[in-house]
Amino acid sequence: NHSSALPLRDQLGPIFEAAGVQVVLTAHDQSYERTYPLVNVPATNTPTSDNRHCYGPEDGVSWLKVAPGGKLSNISLDFSPWRTSEPPAWTVFRNNTLHHFAHLSVTATGTLDVDVFGVEGDGSELLQIDGVRYSFNGCAPEVVAQPRQVTLLAEPGEVVSESLSVTGGDGAALAFDISQVPGWLSLSQVSGVTPASIELVADASSLAVGEYRGILQ
Secondary structure (H helix, E strand, O other): OOOOOHHHHHHHHHHHHHHOOOEEEEOOOOOEEEEOOEEOOOOOOEEOOOOOOEEOOOOOEEEEEOOOOOOOOOOOOOOOOOOOOOOOOOEEEEEOOOEEEEEEEEOOOOEEEEEEEEEOOOOOOOEEEEEEEEEOOOOOOOEEEEOOOOOOOOOOOOEEEEEEEEEEHHHOOOEEEOOOOOOOEEEOOOEEEOOEEEEEEEEOOOOOOOOOOOOOO
């Protein structure tokens, strides 16, 4: 609904990098978006890490935009549409299907945890849609899922499936647990040790025709 404020980005990017800022928190537009830690903003917007959930003091500046909770756009009367169907290369995660709020937790040992939650607005349970840690103490290897997004297309009453691979960063064998599985989706396993292959099965037999989204954590 609003284009990027490029003149403001031109001004703030070099200032934040020169000052050693690690996290920039903003709130505008009806969507959520988080970047990788970036340097050389706005010229190249170069990520300093391909991790998705933890960054150290040597990394660049992470930009987070958390939508105002509970409000739809005055322009589209809905959540804000994306300008492109594919996210920019510097975007770790984005969501424009829920209202959002963020919970920040700071420790004396040098970590900042940012957990972002989504709200349907219909009284249903909260969904944790994102989580990231900024740490002066380094980062452990991460669990990585590929592909990052799975699309299942089913005819009414049909059951369809797709596979998902789960690996450990740097080849590490890491324990994992999956939660927040929607009722229409079943997984061949919800916990284990990487590497693993998980089958996702969507059962449309009891669903009305429409589009359904789920976020696994």
